[in-house]
Amino acid sequence: MTEATPIESTDAIGNSPASPQSLPWAARTRGLVGSIIDSSTSLLQRQTHDIVSFAMGSPAAEAVPFDAFRQIYDSVLADAGAAAYAYGATEGEVALRDELLAYLESTPERTSAERLLITSGGMQGLDLAGKVFIDPGDLVIVEAPTYTNGSATLLTYGADIMEAPTDDDGLMVEALPELVQKAGRLPKAIYVIPNFQNPTGTAMSLERRLLLLALAKEWGSIIIDDDPYGMLRFDGGHIPGFRELGGGDPLVFSVRTFSKILAPGLRVGWVDADPSIVAKLIDAKQTMDTCTNVPNQLLSAEFLRRGNLEPHLVRLRSEYHTRMSAMQTSLEAHFSGRATWTNPEGGFFLWLTFGEHVDTSKLFDLGLQKGVAFIPGRAFSVTGQFGNALRLCFASQTPERTELGISRLAEALDAL
Template identity: 35%
Template structure:
């Protein structure tokens, strides 16, 4: 008699181990979610922080890539040092020095966008449970980085000029944070700029109480009017405790994914180690192309042309806003950058209203996700650089129809 093999009911497979706690608790970007929903070509999208593709120097960037691939292929297609290509770091150092912050190439670490610089700093500085101080409201992707690091994120009370120095000092004494994160020039999401006196006061607090300042400056070159305000990093109080982040995303092309950080030596070395673990180095060909562009073309002249286009688009938005937003709304007038911040009166809730507005083929970003503390439900961010003035005028007409119901 043949005995059949055991045919017991198959065991249920055990579930794999769970995701890390930080991955379960930190959500995705609402901005990215909105962009996915509003990708239809008929939507006029004020939600993205997207530079206008019609002002990219396509010919100059293409020529730079052709040069490095034709003349330097062995170098361009090879691994590079973690710190970045020396030619690019030399050119970046010269640009910083010309703007009042004496910088050597060795002060800089090239990163894959300044967003990576933030992640590297979180790896180098933050242990789970450490406290981070941020502006209110704050750049959304910074909140994600600090959340993934397991940090406790607290907002510094402030006003139209940015974080309040006295409130910052009180929080530093009480909470013992590791760092303050700020976008002091044409901030994302509000478009505001911290005046020189406020910057000096924040630097003094950091020196007096012991605090790192992470100064993120992706928009500073996009000034349309007014005088340039020196970096916090130029203040004597802050020189040994400020990390300055920069990027080509808003002035050359975001697809290059080229950023950098300028930091004191010990912290910079720690960030380099973190970068080795993340991606070894930023793509060599992109770095060499950017260096070629800076050598052969006038980036400052290109940025001036871009700023002229963006100023016209900002002005178109400012002109059309009174007819688009409910009576009692307020908004700012940024001197540069890419964003305008508006506040609707009670009981308007911009998160609840968004589906109704999207149905009119226009989109914005509700303000709530940008708050580390209690959000203001009536706020919203509008990006004014991606569309033409005519498209902006039509988009705000649709926005008014969605908000006002007619």
């Protein structure tokens, strides 16, 4: 083994290095809270024993269409040569924009070229929303619980986050006027995940969507409509989304991604917003990453061009339905009378709530020892609520592994 080079303790003229505390940090770094959800990936990778992970919101490994990807890489990308690896247009590759517009035409999300911006995943769409709309101190309403990577992104722009309650029909929109009155100012934005919410798995009712649109218009607030799971409905009827209901209203800023329906590592998503906003987003994106990963845009475009997406979604919906039902069966067997949980009609997650006395952060440590992982509820609230709840991703495990994982979780609860 070669010896590691010792870290320098003085500079070239003999001065000691600056301490991290004395660095000229931007004030904005105080709002950088990171993500407990994402950090769990590295924690789990460090474990050497068998773990059934319900932690990350990743598609099932078997659900990623590798064979189609390989074929496309070997043919289309190989044929495109260096052009596939050059800088691309900020708004996205023409091939992907055209194919996506054509695909969306057959869905309730149909849109037009000037409303479309290809992004580096859904996270970049959320970041761009923060960048162009949020000033320090602006009030932003979020669901409690919510996807805290989304609220954390808004926090980095100085948002003053206000949590609003949710139930089985999603955000309790009827509670917002009173909350806003108490806050004494109008929200600049309302961040919602309308379909198969992360982390609860519930969908917002049509009545509430309509009421939220009406309130947003009254208040002049942007609805940040984050919907990565809407195409993964496996049960129940379609509920029109904000894009559809808003009819192109500039207050609706829709964030979408291929992460959950193709693969998260592609880092390809899109924003659908008013053309005047898209023009600003292009300027904003140019100061971030210039353009989205070109080979992965071409890969996604060709996947769409071959007509692969719709049959792929049909398979995913059926598989995730099976997996969700398997998790319900295992939960009934091991947690009946000990917890309550949601019954999603799509997406990836369900939300388990115990009695007040159960601390799921402690349960996490015991679960890890027993070989099961989840995300503790506190990770989904900026104020640390939901200490007795947890999120389970049912999408990434087979029914057999789910049964094993849920039985391990029950053992961990016994030990707690």
